[in-house]
Ligand SMILES: NC(=O)C1=CN([C@@H]2O[C@H](COP(=O)(O)OP(=O)(O)OC[C@H]3O[C@@H](n4cnc5c(N)ncnc54)[C@H](OP(=O)(O)O)[C@@H]3O)[C@@H](O)[C@H]2O)C=CC1
């Protein structure tokens with residue numbers, strides 16, 4: 001498959017490098033000039049639980065006029081509208097766009113820019129990835145990717161994408177109910193994103209903390225109750241068990257919201273913990289734990305923008 005990964009950060013690099021190593025024709029587009037130059041010169045260097053490797057991929061700072069079979073949009077939520085608006089040079093009549101962000105709401109912005117008929121949504125779970133420097137990424141684990149149609153994209157097209165990712169060694173599958181998958185991931189993210197970002201603790205440290213562990217589990221339980229109240233068909237009998245198992249796979253990981261706060265950057269808290277009170281309101285409910293965590297994170301982030 002001819003694939004372009006737009007947003008070649010922590011996750012985009014893992015996707016691009018593994019897909020290229022599996023023999024797909026892969027290029028990347030990223031906003032960070034020094035990173036793009038390092039990739040173009042030395043390739044992408046990935047380290048993770050299964051060792052290290054380096055792969056050559058073509059790298060650009062803006063999308064070249066060269067339509068591909070698959071665009072993978074792997075920027076953070078706040079950058080989705082701008083990145084989606086720049087995808088036109090990569091799109092041919094049969095191009096599928098796969099957007100993979102944590103939190104809720106990104107797909108709507110991408111559909112507006114590229115058309116819902118070509119859009120698939122992905123959920124990446126259990127990677128704990130971070131950039132180590134230009135051209136270099138480390139990930140703590142590599143659990144699963146699930147893909148689903150956002151609008152009228154044919155199921156065969158989603159399956160084709162999942163099959164390509166399986167050739168690269170990912171546990172990847174097409175699912176019918178991508179909204180349920182997004183909520184299952186959201187339950188895990190709300191447990192760790194704001195609590196880790198606000199305290200500087202890792203996923204495992206939050207899980208094991210006598211007081212903050214309780215806050216983390218309460219945030220997850222609130223998201224779980226909200227999903228059930230909205231009638232989302234999540235397959236989660238026990239949210240506390242779900243988030244414990246999530247942390248057990250990568251106790252040392254720093255959620256990307258914590259990496260953002262360490263760099264004094266605005267995080268994705270607004271579409272992760274912040275999504276829960278917004279969604280709860282649709283069901284006539286409140287979500288005070290996530291509301292408070294979001295307010296604290298927003299307050300800190302606002303100070304960096306002053
Ligand atoms: N990290 C993880 O372990 C996991 C992350 N996720 C989710 O995956 C998504 C991506 O996260 P992550 O990889 O950590 O984020 P990163 O910040 O590491 O990567 C995003 C990259 O996109 C670049 N970028 C921003 N705007 C544009 C643009 N318009 N065109 C091209 N490139 C652009 C950024 O450059 P610059 O920094 O210069 O703006 C950055 O290099 C998020 O939604 C995250 O929540 C999901 C599962 C695990």
Ligand SMILES: CC(C)(CO)C(=O)C(=O)O
Pocket residue numbers: 102124125126127128129189192253254255256257
């Ligand atoms: C590590 C974390 C919490 C990133 O933010 C994540 O979402 C994942 O790896 O699935």
